[in-house]
Amino acid sequence: MPQTNLSDSPGPGTRGGGGIVISARNLTKKFGDVAAVDGISFEVRAGESFGLLGPNGAGKSTTMRMIGGVSRRSSGELAIMGLDPDRYGPEVRAHLGVVPQQDNLDEELRVRDNLIVYGRYFGLPHSYLRPKADELLEFAQLTDKAKSKIDALSGGMKRRLTIARSLINEPRMLLLDEPTTGLDPQARHILWDRLFRLKESGVTLILTTHYMDEAEQLCDRLIVVDKGRIMAEGSPAALIREHSTREVLELRFGSERNASVAAELAGIGERQETLPDRVLIYADDGEAALEQVSARGLRPLTTLVRRSSLEDVFLRLTGRSLID
Ligand SMILES: Nc1ncnc2c1ncn2[C@@H]1O[C@H](COP(=O)(O)OP(=O)(O)OP(=O)(O)O)[C@@H](O)[C@H]1O
Numbered sequence: 001m002p003q004t005n006l007s008d009s010p011g012p013g014t015r016g017g018g019g020i021v022i023s024a025r026n027l028t029k030k031f032g033d034v035a036a037v038d039g040i041s042f043e044v045r046a047g048e049s050f051g052l053l054g055p056n057g058a059g060k061s062t063t064m065r066m067i068g069g070v071s072r073r074s075s076g077e078l079a080i081m082g083l084d085p086d087r088y089g090p091e092v093r094a095h096l097g098v099v100p101q102q103d104n105l106d107e108e109l110r111v112r113d114n115l116i117v118y119g120r121y122f123g124l125p126h127s128y129l130r131p132k133a134d135e136l137l138e139f140a141q142l143t144d145k146a147k148s149k150i151d152a153l154s155g156g157m158k159r160r161l162t163i164a165r166s167l168i169n170e171p172r173m174l175l176l177d178e179p180t181t182g183l184d185p186q187a188r189h190i191l192w193d194r195l196f197r198l199k200e201s202g203v204t205l206i207l208t209t210h211y212m213d214e215a216e217q218l219c220d221r222l223i224v225v226d227k228g229r230i231m232a233e234g235s236p237a238a239l240i241r242e243h244s245t246r247e248v249l250e251l252r253f254g255s256e257r258n259a260s261v262a263a264e265l266a267g268i269g270e271r272q273e274t275l276p277d278r279v280l281i282y283a284d285d286g287e288a289a290l291e292q293v294s295a296r297g298l299r300p301l302t303t304l305v306r307r308s309s310l311e312d313v314f315l316r317l318t319g320r321s322l323i324d
Pocket residue numbers: 031036054055056057058059060061062063101210
């Protein structure tokens with residue numbers, strides 16, 4: 001399996017965290033006058049699971065494509081394992097496994113042959129590829145589908161096959177662009193389990209998502225991006241600690257009343273957000289906040305006390321909800 005650098009102290013939740021494998025400085029990508037990626041800087045360490053969390057159009061895929069050496073940056077600096085992907089595309093790609101946002105499996109080929117033919121692009125010999133393909137099908141829980149046509153696979157199976165394919169060259173780093181978007185909860189959990197195993201084996205994961213639960217599950221550290229810029233950076237727990245309260249009280253007064261009742265809630269909790277469908281009260285003790293609401297004679301239709309999530313962080317930072 002991939003080599004890991006054990007010389008440095010590991011980061012939280014990582015095994016063999018170590019040297020810097022990706023370094024971006026003022027990374028920018030313009031399409032015409034529009035900066036899809038607008039001067040972002042970040043570093044990823046070996047063995048780390050690093051996320052880009054942001055809404056549609058934030059620039060996540062554009063960033064991933066620059067890292068993967070398939071899109072040239074407009075300005076700034078970028079190094080993958082110390083190499084500039086614009087100058088050393090093939091060398092960089094040899095180190096990477098890439099799972100693009102849209103599955104691009106070869107529909108003409110059967111499941112197992114998708115792995116073998118992809119491996120041939122890297123110049124890997126059949127003697128290596130045959131057992132490797134079988135090992136990866138096992139890993140992706142697709143052994144019984146080895147001879148199936150691609151269009152006979154479910155969305156989750158296609159995603160697992162694309163991940164299996166990305167591992168054919170035993171990459172030390174895996175780029176995953178929205179690995180579970182569009183999948184049902186069960187298919188997502190199977191994929192998360194597979195990604196956990198890769199992480200445990202020391203593979204560096206770089207993933208984009210607009211699912212906060214996925215980011216919380218998989219990422220040691222992440223950047224929150226919006227409109228091509230970094231809004232915040234840190235571990236999920238640290239981001240929540242820094243930008244939100246421990247708990248959130250959600251109140252629904254009915255769509256007509258949420259906005260008008262907000263004034264009557266003034267002073268309860270540390271901060272409030274009024275959304276079209278509910279009012280959020282940020283407080284370390286949600287139940288205590290709810291008692292204050294009741295004491296004012298207010299009767300919400302439904303109430304919910306929950307822990308703060310990355311969704312709350314995003315709302316705080318951008319004033320918008322992460323889910324469109
Ligand atoms: N080839 C292109 N030509 C012109 N504009 C582009 C191109 N690719 C991306 N963009 C624009 O760049 C911005 C960022 O797009 P990008 O695909 O990186 O976003 P994203 O964060 O991956 O969004 P999503 O969550 O929808 O996948 C968008 O405004 C998009 O329209």
